[in-house]
Amino acid sequence: MRILCVAEKPSIAKAVSEHLAGGRVQVRNTQNKYIKNYCFDYDFGQGWGNCSVTMTAVLGHLTSTQFPPQYKDWKHPPPDRLFDAPVQTIIAEDKTDVAANIEQQAKYCQGLCIWTDCDREGEHIGHEICEAAKKGNSRLNIRRARFSNIERAHVLNAARNLVALDEKQVNAVSARIELDLRIGYAFTRFLSNNLKPMGEPLTSKVISYGSCQFPTLGFVVDRYFRVKNFKPEPFWSIKVMHKREGIDVHFAWARNRLFDRAAVIILYERCLSAKMAEVTKVQEKPTKKWKPLPLTTVELQKMATRFLRLTGQQAMTAAESLYNKGFISYPRTETDRFDKGMNLQALVQKQTPDNRWGQFAQDLLNGGFSQPRQGRNDDKAHPPIHPITYAAPSVLGEDEKKVYEFVVRRFLACCSEDAKGVATDIDIMYGEEAFHAHGVVVLERNYLDVYVYDKWTGTAQLPKFTVGERFEPFEAIMTDGKTTAPSYLTEADLIALMDANGIGTDATMAEHIQKIQDREYVSTVPRASRPADDGDDGGDPPARGARGGRGSRGGRGGASTTASRVGVMEFIPTKLGVALIEGFDRMNFETSLGKPFLRKEMELKMKAICEGRTTRQAVLNESIGQYRQVYNQSQEKLQVLKAACRQYLFENGVG
DNA sequence: GCAAGGTC
DSSP states (O other): OEEEEEESSHHHHHHHHHHHHTTOOEEEEOSSTTOEEEEEEEEOOTTTOEEEEEEEEOOSOOEEEEOOGGGOSSSSSOGGGGGTSOOEEEEOGGGHHHHHHHHHHHTTOSEEEEEOOSSHHHHHHHHHHHHHHHHHOTTOEEEEOOOSSOOHHHHHHHHHSOBOOOHHHHHHHHHHHHHHHHHHHHHHHHHHHHHGGGOTTTTTOOOOOOTTHHHHHHHHHHHHHHHHTOOOOEEEEEEEEEEETTEEEEEEETTOOBSOHHHHHHHHHHHHHHOOEEEEEEEEEEEEEOOOOOBOHHHHHHHHHHHSOOOHHHHHHHHHHHHHTTSBOOSOOOOOSOOTTOOHHHHHHTTTTOTTTHHHHHHIIIIIOOOOOOOSOOOSSOOOBOBOSOOOGGGSOHHHHHHHHHHHHHHHHHTSOOEEEEEEEEEEEETTEEEEEEEEEEEEOGGGGTOTTOOOOOOOOOOOOOTTOEEOOSEEEEEEEEOOOOOOEEHHHHHHHHHHHTOSOTTTHHHHHHHHHHTTSEEEEEOOOOOOOTTSOSSSOOOSSOSSOTTOOSSOOTTHHHHTSTTOEEEEEOHHHHHHHHHHHHHTOSSOTTSTHHHHHHHHHHHHHHTTSSOHHHHHHHHHHHHHHHHHHHHHTHHHHHHHHIIIIISOOOO
């Protein structure tokens, strides 16, 4: 028997060939410079038995979907005809040589084995490969290998346990492709046709709509309005200080702060009249700062935009280049747990020559090694991003150097122990009011020594207090302050929002962010340093609980405490961006195009197809009907959208 | 001139 094996990308074809062949591989070039055919013998066991195998690859999707030529003009027929126009699936222009290789090889084979990634898109790519192969040989016996990493035993196991291609997943993706095409083209033409005649700057632009780009823009506009409409609110608090053993101890108020001055005055005066405070609890217990989780694509991008002064796209370009040179593993992954079978210490070993972290790596090998934490995500296709071989700084470009250093430090941190310390908590009652002092002393830095992006400074050692003792506080004062506005979105915030709302994939998020900049819907400016809440005195850590209080939702998650460093870019919508989102919002549809719901709905429908609860055709009918309705409503209320454009673009509406 | 998803 002759068997053709096809992977989603050349690196997988190469790795799988090496495992299956056990050393004896013939490598042949193809028409495509990235793709090689690997020829070897392999025994598939009970199914196909001993076979002569050719293993090759595609480069992602083979086909592209398009409208027939009579729909080329943007105005005739009108854009809404694209909702039911026929769509054609053709071999993509730049993939003809890839498809030809598969068609040709299939002629000599009786069996086809699909080795694409184990995700929905991979299943669809598998289907595209089948169609290309059938052109060469319509009587192929088709199977699929299910594998989630390219560790040797795992790959061999997959080859002996072949399954069928999952048509449901293929159909789910095919529905996604068709909907994105129809809706994207129809609304892009609608917006451009109707808004361009309003005059510059619209006339010379393409005003596009996409199921990912618009919600991404929506996040930026939403935050912009939250900042713009923010009203600072005054608040009051009580701060208790006490000096002992030469150390100033700050007791934070358990109520944090109140927005009622009279109430605080009353509570404050009760404290003062009590005179003595009583220690109600003293607790000293071990604490730790957890080492980071294994690295995913989304996390790489967030960290790169925060700490490496790169955009998400620059980080991805550098990571892809490092991957293609063999320095790091595949950079597009959602997986944050390492497979048990991986030899991580061998990878640590490779880093010992470096003069920045080599000693740290050596120390891990000398007993400091600790198994990485296991995150909850597994895309069943790729391991977390990790270094493969050592790359000296001299062989890397500027961006590559930064990304490689980050990937290595993150990996070594994952293989280290958590940082350890001891936390001291002291609770006091001062009259009727509770106050709290918290101190941390760092004892073992461990992973922090290599992972320079995390900080854990600790505080001064707290002096000794004893439960039941009474003392007169050194100082008790009433403080006041104002809530501060949330800040504009950073790229890390935006990526986190997209991730949480299912907008785009790890491989495309950065592209969508770039797209809304290219379309001039948003722009970026360096973050100015901004003052903290007036009420938060410097020095001591702020009381626990939400900063910002009411009126300041958003903005201030734990993440932005690091992101607020100067030099990080923040995203602000342009007048056009605001006009588009506001325009659609004011049309008041039940399904607003600027919100992330629609994409989420699409995701749920794809899942339903995969689980057999609905069909591709049912989803297409339903979704196309829904969007056609939105289109018709948009046409009826076009004046609302145009008015928003006039307001923001031509009346100096926003600055 | 237009989408989003793979990958190089």
